[in-house]
Amino acid sequence: MDISVVVPLFNEEESLTELTRWIERVMAANGFSYEIIFVNDGSTDSSQRVVRSLAEGNPNIHSISFARNYGKSPALNEGFRKAQGDVVITMDADLQDSPDEIPELYRMIMAEGYDLVSGWKKKRYDPLSKTIPTKLFNATARKVSGIRNLHDFNCGLKAYRKEVVKHIEVYGDMHRYIPYLAKNAGYKKIGEKVVQHQARKYGHTKFGLDRFVNGYLDLATLWFQSSFGVKPMHLFGLLGSAMFIIGLLAVLVVLVLKIVSMCHDGFAFYVTNSVYFYLSLACMIMGLQFFLTGFIGELITRNSPERNNYLIAEEF
Ligand code: UDP
Ligand code: MG
Numbered sequence: 028m029d030i031s032v033v034v035p036l037f038n039e040e041e042s043l044t045e046l047t048r049w050i051e052r053v054m055a056a057n058g059f060s061y062e063i064i065f066v067n068d069g070s071t072d073s074s075q076r077v078v079r080s081l082a083e084g085n086p087n088i089h090s091i092s093f094a095r096n097y098g099k100s101p102a103l104n105e106g107f108r109k110a111q112g113d114v115v116i117t118m119d120a121d122l123q124d125s126p127d128e129i130p131e132l133y134r135m136i137m138a139e140g141y142d143l144v145s146g147w148k149k150k151r152y153d154p155l156s157k158t159i160p161t162k163l164f165n166a167t168a169r170k171v172s173g174i175r176n177l178h179d180f181n182c183g184l185k186a187y188r189k190e191v192v193k194h195i196e197v198y199g200d201m202h203r204y205i206p207y208l209a210k211n212a213g214y215k216k217i218g219e220k221v222v223q224h225q226a227r228k229y230g231h232t233k234f235g236l237d238r239f240v241n242g243y244l245d246l247a248t249l250w251f252q253s254s255f256g257v258k259p260m261h262l263f264g265l266l267g268s269a270m271f272i273i274g275l276l277a278v279l280v281v282l283v284l285k286i287v288s289m290c291h292d293g294f295a296f297y298v299t300n301s302v303y304f305y306l307s308l309a310c311m312i313m314g315l316q317f318f319l320t321g322f323i324g325e326l327i328t329r330n331s332p333e334r335n336n337y338l339i340a341e342e343f
Contacts, residue, residue, distance in 0.1 A: 030061040031112030035102035036120035037068040041229035043077045050126045066106040069096035100202040107192035115192045119183035125223045132186035142214035146184035146222035172207040211253045213338030259324025267317030274310030277303045
């Protein structure tokens with residue numbers, strides 16, 4: 028099978044028929060063998076009924092329907108598990124992404140050898156409250172992930188070599204960082220294609236402004252995982268040692284001050300009167316905590332099934 032189109036959807040009843048007809052047209056025009064996997068993320072409207080009736084008319088349409096709303100990432104993850112096409116395309120259900128992009132995305136994967144091609148909504152039809160923070164967010168993501176050629180990490184329209192989606196796990200809200208997940212899994216050839224974007228035709232956006240706060244927190248998590256995921260002690264040990272050294276220096280200062288004051292005035296001041304005493308106390312306690320966190324991290328890592336997951340490019 029050439030292509031699997033994975034469509035996560037949450038209350039998108041109005042768009043589904045139009046989207047399906049459009050994908051069918053594109054596939055027929057290009058002679059692709061394909062499947063469409065609608066992952067219904069716990070819709071409370073009649074989306075699933077629409078999907079069922081669409082599937083009756085077309086054996087290429089499949090569906091996974093969640094019992095409740097879990098989020099876009101879990102929806103993509105389950106769609107990826109089911110996908111069988113050589114190229115897997117993800118696409119939002121709200122008609123903001125155009126199925127006309129599919130043939131070129133397919134070509135970039137198959138002919139140009141990309142592992143992942145991410146859409147870039149160069150001209151966006153979204154409110155300013157969304158587009159401006161998005162620019163900032165993408166700049167940070169580029170910096171942190173080291174994938175410098177991507178302008179639009181969170182574009183719903185993406186294409187993957189099948190192998191890629193079988194080797195990544197999208198969970199929580201990590202769909203914003205799939206290129207980063209793919210890079211961490213060892214897939215380096217990540218490209219971009221400018222894609223047409225449209226204003227939402229029906230319904231409303233399913234994500235609020237909290238996407239930006241959560242987006243940054245997730246980015247921090249991924250950065251930590253990719254840098255120290257299997258060696259947490261390298262970070263916590265460093266922080267712990269630094270704290271401990273500062274604490275130790277502060278203790279020495281307290282000691283010296285005490286001796287000097289004793290020799291000078293014949294009177295030893297209370298150590299609790301010195302700011303350095305509190306500094307040493309705080310730093311040593313924090314240092315110890317960093318170390319303990321590091322040790323616990325190492326114990327957890329040792330038990331992680333991911334600790335020896337490598338993508339091997341060649342083996343004789
Ligand atoms: N979506 C989903 N589960 C959710 C939220 C959204 O499956 O919990 C789907 C939604 O139906 C749409 C896609 O993810 O197909 C993108 O969502 P939306 O269009 O609301 O995001 P935006 O375009 O505003 O970034
Ligand atoms: Mg949308």
